[in-house]
Every structure is written in structure tokens, then in C-alpha cells.
Amino acid sequence: MxxxxxxxxxxxxxxxxxxxxxxxxxxxxAAFRASLERTDLIVVAINHTAPSIDYxxxxxxYDSTHGTSRHAAxxxxxxxxxxxxxRRIELFSQRDPLRLYWKAAGAEYVVESTGKMxxxxxxxxxxxxxxxxxxxxxxxxxxxTIVVGVNRKEYNPSMNVLSNASCTTNCLAPLAxxxxxxxxxPILDGYSKKNRRLGRGxxxxxxxxxxxxxxxxxxxxxxxxGKFTGVSVRVPVNNVxxxxxxxxxxxxxxxxxxxxxxxxxxxTGLSTLGPLANVLCVNDDELVSHDFLGWQYSCIVDSAATxxxxxxxxxxxxxxxxxxxxxxxxxxxxxxxxxxxxxxxPTPTASGxxxxxxxxxxxVQV
Numbered sequence: 001m002x003x004x005x006x007x008x009x010x011x012x013x014x015x016x017x018x019x020x021x022x023x024x025x026x027x028x029x030a031a032f033r034a035s036l037e038r039t040d041l042i043v044v045a046i047n048h049t050a051p052s053i054d055y056x057x058x059x060x061x062y063d064s065t066h067g068t069s070r071h072a073a074x075x076x077x078x079x080x081x082x083x084x085x086x087r088r089i090e091l092f093s094q095r096d097p098l099r100l101y102w103k104a105a106g107a108e109y110v111v112e113s114t115g116k117m118x119x120x121x122x123x124x125x126x127x128x129x130x131x132x133x134x135x136x137x138x139x140x141x142x143x144x145t146i147v148v149g150v151n152r153k154e155y156n157p158s159m160n161v162l163s164n165a166s167c168t169t170n171c172l173a174p175l176a177x178x179x180x181x182x183x184x185x186p187i188l189d190g191y192s193k194k195n196r197r198l199g200r201g202x203x204x205x206x207x208x209x210x211x212x213x214x215x216x217x218x219x220x221x222x223x224x225x226g227k228f229t230g231v232s233v234r235v236p237v238n239n240v241x242x243x244x245x246x247x248x249x250x251x252x253x254x255x256x257x258x259x260x261x262x263x264x265x266x267x268t269g270l271s272t273l274g275p276l277a278n279v280l281c282v283n284d285d286e287l288v289s290h291d292f293l294g295w296q297y298s299c300i301v302d303s304a305a306t307x308x309x310x311x312x313x314x315x316x317x318x319x320x321x322x323x324x325x326x327x328x329x330x331x332x333x334x335x336x337x338x339x340x341x342x343x344x345x346p347t348p349t350a351s352g353x354x355x356x357x358x359x360x361x362x363x364v365q366v
Contacts, residue, residue: 016039016040016041016042017040017041017042017108017109017334017335017338017339018041018042018044018106018107018108018109019035019041019042019043019044019107019108019109019110019111019331019334020043020044020045020046020047020100020102020105020107020109020110020111020126020131021043021045021046021047021110021111021113022047022097022100022110022111022112022113022114022117022126023047023048023112023113023114023115023116023137024046024047024048024049024050024056024059024113025113025114025115026323027113027115027137027323027326027327027330028046028048028111028113028137029059029060029063030066030323030324030326030327031043031111031113031137031327031330031331032046032060033060033066033069033071033324033327034296034324034327034328034330034331035331036069036071036084038331038335040335041331041334041335041338042087043089044089044090044105044106044107045089045090045091045092045102045105045106045107046082046089046090046091046092047091047092047093047094047097047100048091048092048093049093049095050093053077053080053082053091054077056082056091057075057076057077057082060075060082061075064238065238065239065293065323066239066293066294066323066324071084090105097117097125097126097128097129098125098128098129099129100126100129100130101129101130102126102129102130102131103129103130103131104130107130107131108131108132108133108338109131109132109133109134109135109334109337109338110126110131110133110134110135111135111137111330111331111334112126112134112135112136112137113137113138113330115137115138117136118136118138118139118140118141118143118163119140119141119142119143120140120142120143120161123136123140123143123161124160124161127160127161132160132341133160133161133162133334133337133338133341134160134161134162135162135163135164135330135333135334135337136161136162136163136164137164137326137330138163138164138166139163139165139166139169139216140161140163143161143162143163144159144161144162144163145162145163145164145165145169145216145219145220146162146163146164146165146220146333147164147165147169147170147173147174147220147329148164148170148275148279148298148329148332148333148336149173149174149177149275149276149279149280149298150173150174150177150220150221151173151220151221152275152333152336155336155337155340156340157337157340157341162333162337164326164329164330164333165216165220166213166216166326167241167298167320167322167323167325167326168213168232168241168243168320168322169213169216169217169220170298170299170320170325170326170329171241171243171298171299171318171320172213172214172217172243172245172299172318173216173217173220173221174266174276174279174280174298174299175243175245175263175280175299175301175316175318176217176221176224176228176245177221177266177276178262178263178265178266178276178280205236206233206234206235206236207233207234207235208232208233213232214228214229215228237289237290239293239321239322239323240289240290240292240293240319240320240321240322241289241319241320241322242289242317242318242319242320243299243316243317243318243319243320244315244316244317245315245316245317245318246313246314246315246316247313247314247315247316248312248313249311249312249313249314250312252311252312253311253312253314254311255308256303256306256307256308256314259306259308259314259316260282260301260303260306263280263282263301264282266280267279267280267281267282278296278297278332279297279298279299279329280297280298280299280301281297281299281300281301282300282301282303283300283301283302283303283319284303284304285304286304287302287319289319292319292320292321293321293324294321294324295319295320295321295324295325296321296324296325296328297320297325298320298325298326298329299318299320300318300319300320301316301317301318302317302318302319305317
């Protein structure tokens with residue numbers, strides 16, 4: 001039986017997962033673009049704050065970072081709705097989530113990507129508007145954090161609001177198991193409520209700041225509690241970030257090749273560590289940040305940049321597209337919950353996986 005956790009379930013024989021997106025900024029639009037590459041789920045409704053629906057359409061088609069959508073010719077506006085080919089996608093423009101009609105639009109699962117509704121209480125408003133489940137595209141203080149490929153066995157269908165953690169956590173956690181400037185960073189000097197450094201212009205500075213990624217990794221991998229810390233540095237690039245992970249190993253390893261071997265195995269689905277295919281990969285080419293634009297992986301280990309200090313201390317460099325790669329994991333988590341909720345894959349338990357009656361095998365498609 002193919003491990004169902006490995007599957008993106010593209011081309012599934014089961015009914016498509018119907019998704020709504022609340023918040024149509026960088027992550028919301030990236031998630032929509034990523035959805036157009038899939039056959040297992042469809043976006044049926046979008047809540048946005050664009051000045052007009054024509055402006056919204058333009059923002060979907062054209063992007064200075066990710067380029068023109070290859071589906072641009074298939075996207076149009078008609079009768080105040082967005083169309084992908086002949087499929088209608090309802091458009092809302094509401095600040096109050098209680099005024100959204102997810103159920104009427106057919107959206108069972110909502111991607112909460114405003115960056116503002118990050119608690120069970122605030123994101124839970126979508127449940128009152130007809131959604132069955134909400135996945136937050138940000139860290140949350142009280143929602144269950146699930147990182148695809150790392151701790152999905154902790155999910156159960158009674159969880160109605162989930163956090164997909166941050167893009168950095170999604171990169172670090174798979175790597176721990178075996179930053180580019182963001183939209184919150186100003187281009188020119190301004191003011192920041194968080195600290196003075198974040199008020200400085202990113203286009204001409206390298207800016208040290210804090211990150212919650214190390215803490216979040218310990219949430220999904222509690223065995224690493226007290227063994228992780230980190231800082232974040234914002235640099236003048238639009239997209240693609242890098243993790244610099246220094247590890248002290250309990251068991252000595254003789255070379256970088258030996259260190260990367262279990263990572264390579266995990267990335268091909270051959271490892272007993274879990275479902276890391278399509279999440280983790282090792283790249284052997286000597287690339288730079290821009291080359292990783294549009295890569296779907298959460299974590300791309302740079303073998304050429306990984307160095308050995310001694311048999312126990314190594315520096316591992318890993319890249320990730322902090323928009324598109326993260327959006328792909330966001331949709332993977334939505335799809336995974338949909339399949340589990342509908343009994344299409346084994347239900348996760350603390351000790352492993354329980355196959356429901358009438359369960360099915362799934363072929364893995366990359």
C-alpha cells in the first residue's frame with residue numbers, strides 16, 4: 001500500500017475539495033495560482049479588498065516576482081465573478097467575516113490569509129459563515145499547528161481551526177526531523193511599532209530581527225524542546241529565503257555526503273521518517289536565490305553550500321520560496337484534512353494510522 005501521507009492526491013478519484021480564500025495579498029494570490037496547477041481541489045470563492053474586480057484580475061494575471069500566470073488567457077471577469085475557463089469563482093469584498101457566505105458559495109474549507117485572524121476565536125468566525133474547516137496561513141498562539149510532512153499524525157477531524165505555521169518553520173521542521181523581505185518590510189525608511197530596525201528601508205540594509213520559527217519547530221517536534229534557537233535577517237530581495245542551520249550531532253558523521261544521505265532518502269519517500277517527498281529535496285547545482293522562484297518544496301537543501309566543521313558539527317544551508325512554496329504546503333494541508341475528514345486516508349492516531357472501512361490506496365503524483 002502506498003503511504004497516503006506522501007500523496008498530494010492530484011488526480012484523485014474522489015470529489016474535489018472546495019476552497020475559499022479570505023485575504024488576497026501575497027499568500028492568498030500565490031495559493032490561488034498554485035490551485036490552478038492541481039486537480040484535487042478548486043477555489044470556489046475569494047474575499048478580497050482590491051479597489052475593483054478588474055484590478056483583482058490584473059493582480060492575479062501579472063506579478064513582478066512570479067511573472068505572468070501561464071493561465072492568464074483562461075481567467076476573466078463576467079457577471080461580477082471571476083472565471084477560470086468556464087468555472088465560476090464567487091467574489092466577496094467584506095471586512096466582516098460574519099457577512100461572508102462560504103456555504104452558499106460551496107466553500108467547505110477556508111484559507112485564512114489576511115494575517116490578522118490568527119487565533120481560534122477570530123479565524124473561527126468563518127465557521128459561523130458556513131465553512132467546515134479553517135487553515136490559517138500564519139503562526140497561531142492557540143490553533144493546532146500542523147506542518148506537512150512532519151506532524152500530520154497529530155491531526156484529527158475534530159480540529160476545526162489549524163495553523164500552517166510560517167514559511168520558515170515549514171523549511172526548518174522537515175530538515176530538523178532527519179529571509180527574504182516580506183510585505184511587512186518597507187522599501188524606504190519609515191516607522192515600525194515592533195522595533196526601530198524594522199522601520200528601516202530593506203532596499204539598502206541587512207536587518208536583523210526576531211523569528212518565532214525556532215519556537216514553532218519545537219511545537220511540532222517536541223523532542224527538540226530546549227535545543228533550538230534562531231534569528232532572522234531581512235535582506236533586499238523580493239522573494240526566496242534561506243535557512244542557515246548549524247547542527248551539533250549526537251552521533252559522529254564522516255562527511256557531508258553521509259550527512260545528506262538520509263535527507264536524500266527522505267526526499268524520495270524511501271525513509272521511515274515520514275512523508276517528506278514533495279516537501280524536502282536536495283539540490284546539487286550551484287544556484288542563487290532567484291533560481292528557486294516557483295519551487296514547490298518547503299525545504300531545498302543546498303549540498304554545495306553545506307559544510308563540515310568536524311564529525312559532529314555541520315552547517316546546512318537550505319532555500320525556500322517563501323510565497324509559492326508555502327502556498328503549496330497550505331493547499332496540501334487543506335487537501336489532507338479534506339481527505340481525512342471524508343475517510344479517504346487512514347485516520348491519524350498517536351501511535352500511527354488507522355485505515356477506515358472502505359479505505360483506498362492512492363497513487364503518488366508529483
